[in-house]
Amino acid sequence: xxxxxxxxxxxxxxxxxxxxxxxxxxxxxxxxxxxxxxxxxxxxxxxxxxxxxxxxxxxxxxxxxxxxxxxxxxxxxxxxxxxxxxxxxxxxxxxxxxxxxxxxxxxxxxxxxxxxxxxxxxxxxxxxxxxxxxxxxxxxxxxxxxxxxxxxxxxxxxxxxxxxxxxxxxxxxxxxxxxxxxxxxxxxxxxxxxxxxxxxxxxxxxxxxxxxxxxxxxxxxxxxxxxxxxxxxxxxxxxxxxxxxxxxxxxxxxxxxxxxxxxxxxxxxxxxxxxxxxxxxxxxxxxxxxxxxxxxxxxxxxxxxxxxxxxxxxxxxxxxxxxxxxxxxxxxxxxxxxxxxxxxxxxxxxxxxxxxxxxxxxxxxxxxxxxxxxxxxxxxxxxxxxxxxxxxxxxxxxxxxxxxxxxxxxxxxxxxxxxxxxxxxxxxxxxxxxxxxxxxxxxxxxxxxxxxxxxxxxxxxxxxxxxxxxxxxxxxxxxxxxxxxxxxxxxxxxxxxxxxxxxxxxxxxxxxxxxxxxxxxxxxxxxxxxxxxxxxxxxxxxxxxxxxxxxxxxxxxxxxxxxxxxxxxxxxxxxxxxxxxxxxxxxxxxxxxxxxxxxxxxxxxxxxxxxxxxxxxxxxxxxxxxxxxxxxxxxxxxxxxxxxxxxxxxxxxxxxxxxxxxxxxxxxxxxxxxxxxxxxxxxxxxxxxxxxxxxxxxxxxxxxxxxxxxxxxxxxxxxxxxxxxxxxxxxxxxxxxxxxxxxx
RNA sequence: GCCGAGGUGGCGAAACUGGCAGACGCACUAGCCUUAGGAGCUAGCGCCCGCAAGGGCAUGAGAGUUCAAAUCUCUCCCUCGGCACCA
Numbered sequence: 001x002x003x004x005x006x007x008x009x010x011x012x013x014x015x016x017x018x019x020x021x022x023x024x025x026x027x028x029x030x031x032x033x034x035x036x037x038x039x040x041x042x043x044x045x046x047x048x049x050x051x052x053x054x055x056x057x058x059x060x061x062x063x064x065x066x067x068x069x070x071x072x073x074x075x076x077x078x079x080x081x082x083x084x085x086x087x088x089x090x091x092x093x094x095x096x097x098x099x100x101x102x103x104x105x106x107x108x109x110x111x112x113x114x115x116x117x118x119x120x121x122x123x124x125x126x127x128x129x130x131x132x133x134x135x136x137x138x139x140x141x142x143x144x145x146x147x148x149x150x151x152x153x154x155x156x157x158x159x160x161x162x163x164x165x166x167x168x169x170x171x172x173x174x175x176x177x178x179x180x181x182x183x184x185x186x187x188x189x190x191x192x193x194x195x196x197x198x199x200x201x202x203x204x205x206x207x208x209x210x211x212x213x214x215x216x217x218x219x220x221x222x223x224x225x226x227x228x229x230x231x232x233x234x235x236x237x238x239x240x241x242x243x244x245x246x247x248x249x250x251x252x253x254x255x256x257x258x259x260x261x262x263x264x265x266x267x268x269x270x271x272x273x274x275x276x277x278x279x280x281x282x283x284x285x286x287x288x289x290x291x292x293x294x295x296x297x298x299x300x301x302x303x304x305x306x307x308x309x310x311x312x313x314x315x316x317x318x319x320x321x322x323x324x325x326x327x328x329x330x331x332x333x334x335x336x337x338x339x340x341x342x343x344x345x346x347x348x349x350x351x352x353x354x355x356x357x358x359x360x361x362x363x364x365x366x367x368x369x370x371x372x373x374x375x376x377x378x379x380x381x382x383x384x385x386x387x388x389x390x391x392x393x394x395x396x397x398x399x400x401x402x403x404x405x406x407x408x409x410x411x412x413x414x415x416x417x418x419x420x421x422x423x424x425x426x427x428x429x430x431x432x433x434x435x436x437x438x439x440x441x442x443x444x445x446x447x448x449x450x451x452x453x454x455x456x457x458x459x460x461x462x463x464x465x466x467x468x469x470x471x472x473x474x475x476x477x478x479x480x481x482x483x484x485x486x487x488x489x490x491x492x493x494x495x496x497x498x499x500x501x502x503x504x505x506x507x508x509x510x511x512x513x514x515x516x517x518x519x520x521x522x523x524x525x526x527x528x529x530x531x532x533x534x535x536x537x538x539x540x541x542x543x544x545x546x547x548x549x550x551x552x553x554x555x556x557x558x559x560x561x562x563x564x565x566x567x568x569x570x571x572x573x574x575x576x577x578x579x580x581x582x583x584x585x586x587x588x589x590x591x592x593x594x595x596x597x598x599x600x601x602x603x604x605x606x607x608x609x610x611x612x613x614x615x616x617x618x619x620x621x622x623x624x625x626x627x628x629x630x631x632x633x634x635x636x637x638x639x640x641x642x643x644x645x646x647x648x649x650x651x652x653x654x655x656x657x658x659x660x661x662x663x664x665x666x667x668x669x670x671x672x673x674x675x676x677x678x679x680x681x682x683x684x685x686x687x688x689x690x691x692x693x694x695x696x697x698x699x700x701x702x703x704x705x706x707x708x709x710x711x712x713x714x715x716x717x718x719x720x721x722x723x724x725x726x727x728x729x730x731x732x733x734x735x736x737x738x739x740x741x742x743x744x
Numbered sequence: 745g746c747c748g749a750g751g752u753g754g755c756g757a758a759a760c761u762g763g764c765a766g767a768c769g770c771a772c773u774a775g776c777c778u779u780a781g782g783a784g785c786u787a788g789c790g791c792c793c794g795c796a797a798g799g800g801c802a803u804g805a806g807a808g809u810u811c812a813a814a815u816c817u818c819u820c821c822c823u824c825g826g827c828a829c830c831a
Contacts, residue, residue, distance in 0.1 A: 174826095174827095175827085175828075176828095215748080216747090216748050216749075216825085216826080219747065219748065219826090220747090220748085220826065220827080223746095223747070223826090223827065224827085226830065228830070228831080230831080252831080253830095253831070254831060255831065256831080267831095309829080333829090334829050334831095335829080335830095335831080336829075336830065336831090338830090339830045339831080340830075340831065344831050345831085346831085347831090351831070352745090352829090353829055353831075354831080356829095423830080423831090424830095425830050557825080557826085558825095558826090560826080561826095561827095595749095596824095596825080598824095601824095632756085632757090632768085632769070633756060633757085634756070634757065635757090638749085638750090639825095640756075640757095641756075643755085643756085644755070644756050644757095644769090644770060644771095645755095645770060645771075646755090646756065646769055646770040646771090647770090648770075648782075649768095649769050649770055650769080652769095653769085681760085689756090689757075689758085689768090690757095690758070690767090690768080692768080692769090693757090693758075693767070693768035693769075694767095694768085695768095696768055696769075697767080697768065700768095
């Protein structure tokens with residue numbers, strides 16, 4: 001009886017599986033019961049190596065894929081590297097390497113590690129986002145977005161990370177800090193490229209009911225899209241330009257039109273106030289000072305200040321359209337310029353923020369909804385109830401507030417002062433970045449020539465997409481790739497790069513030097529996997545029709561409102577264009593979020609120095625042991641703590657599996673049947689921990705009462721998805737010619 | 745503040761629609777085998793009383809429903825994750 005030499009066995013089968021193309025599906029013609037696209041979120045290679053958290057995620061996803069393969073499906077389980085983008089670039093900066101060189105090093109290391117974990121990857125279908133053959137099509141996507149009017153430029157107050165020296169999408173700002181480097185994010189007025197994700201806000205929200213996803217991710221997305229139904233109401237301004245012409249109005253968005261009689265003042269955001277100044281409002285110095293101060297205030301400060309609100313009286317009044325009362329207008333940064341109309345009607349009696357503001361500045365508080373008996377008088381009442389004190393619309397008094405809201409909007413609507421309105425919190429996706437290591441945005445700007453003797457027909461074509469035949473716009477290898485911080489990419493100082501001819505008129509033009517957001521790379525990668533070598537198009541439509549959508553998608557919940565939202569958006573867009581044919585436009589009808597693997601109660605992070613590299617464990621215990629150990633800690637969707645030393649117990653378990661040999665004695669057939677049923681159900685639910693314990697119970701029983709060859713085979717098949725190497729080895733030892741991983 | 749997940753031995757965790765709480769594993773203890781090896785085997789292992797048989801108490805706290813509650817209802821406390829002035 002030979003020793004269980006896992007190193008030798010694992011290497012042997014990894015090699016053999018590659019040679020036999022065990023995990024390569026029939027892309028043109030799915031075999032067996034049909035296709036099963038088992039996708040997992042691809043890693044971004046930091047070159048510090050594969051994180052045990054990556055392995056945790058991949059193993060859990062792989063077990064499911066192997067299970068499906070053994071059920072007779074033709075499984076595609078692809079892998080690749082999300083190697084473009086800020087994460088990889090920041091890493092290169094940190095270690096003083098060039099990202100383009102570093103990518104090659106990281107790639108090699110990552111793939112080697114990924115080979116060692118024993119996943120059934122389809123290596124022929126791998127993709128790297130920084131490969132020109134890949135980003136050519138990322139750029140192609142951008143061009144299509146532009147052509148269809150879904151990509152546009154706009155000047156806006158955008159998030160600016162002073163450390164990464166680039167703008168960020170709202171989704172990348174976490175509690176006022178940069179998602180990547182945790183620096184405090186500020187605001188900057190810049191002209192940037194956006195994708196119109198808001199066009200799909202309603203669909204992104206509604207479809208959540210139609211997809212089978214982890215509930216917490218759906219909730220996060222629902223909240224992020226943030227639908228509010230309410231009304232726009234106009235308040236006349238008496239004198240913003242110094243004369244009482246009654247021409248100017250301020251429009252507010254409210255979800256509580258029923259409280260209009262309680263609107264005792266108006267608050268406008270500093271951004272809107274600035275716009276008024278731009279059109280000629282002569283604001284007091286104090287107001288100007290306040291606007292300036294809040295514009296420079298980092299997001300984090302506003303959060304840190306908590307509920308302590310600040311504001312300044314604008315010196316003007318508005319007319320409440322219902323009560324006709326004159327109400328003061330204030331400027332305060334607790335009202336956001338980017339949501340609704342940038343102005344609100346403040347109803348301090350029924351809104352806690354307005355209440356707090358009114359208390360601080362001693363503004364009028366007027367109750368218009370009856371609060372329940374016993375409700376404290378020193379708090380705003382925000383619930384529903386009967387309308388009171390609405391004398392000008394005396395018919396509203398006594399109505400339930402929800403009904404009153406309808407009626408009031410209708411009444412004011414007749415006067416052209418109000419209309420129903422649905423607002424979303426979701427904002428357009430800011431896709432340009434002032435960095436280096438990403439796909440250049442494939443656009444060219446053609447300006448009017450400065451010299452008048454140039455032909456009038458040449459120049460001034462505006463923004464033109466790079467012709468598709470000229471893609472990819474290759475990212476040049478430049479020495480100084482560091483972000484400049486001047487609000488432009490380092491490419492902006494590379495003349496050979498930006499100096500181009502206009503594709504339309506041939507005149508002098510300038511290439512866009514910003515690059516695109518990393519999340520654009522990953523928003524469509526699952527499509528390239530099915531046809532990664534295609535040179536004519538991003539993917540073959542016929543193969544796409546066969547293999548998509550993705551049947552099972554597994555990944556971390558941290559991408560709830562980033563990758564997972566952007567991918568759904570592009571899935572819908574591609575469906576609308578007829579490029580793919582997803583039901584409801586959804587690329588991932590089934591998604592499961594795995595839990596977080598932590599270390600001794602704390603998140604693993606490089607700064608804490610508690611990141612576990614799986615290599616060492618694979619070397620000492622074998623990939624199979626580590627796989628089972630990781631899955632045994634806790635339910636996959638719950639996550640786990642890598643503190644337990646029970647890896648020794650798992651090593652012992654596999655050692656005993658190795659020693660188990662069939663005998664004449666017949667074991668408990670009943671227990672086997674029960675275990676088969678249990679494990680099948682457990683894997684389907686991703687409860688790998690209990691599946692493993694069921695196998696242990698079965699093994700204990702076999703050791704006591706013996707096991708026949710047939711029973712032994714059954715045991716190995718149950719073990720195969722979890723421990724693919726040892727089960728393959730023992731399976732072949734029993735005389736089987738084909739891989740256990742395709743055994744029914 | 746809001747949303748979500750959770751709280752069960754020394755530890756990770758089981759317990760599918762209410763039905764013997766703690767499966768499985770780790771750690772620990774004793775014994776065997778060997779002899780100082782992080783090897784193997786056997787047995788024990790929630791807490792308290794008891795040599796034992798046995799008894800009592802136990803699923804964050806408190807109440808309730810039920811023949812029966814870790815599981816259902818209510819109130820409260822704590823931990824983790826997400827969102828955060830969105831009108």
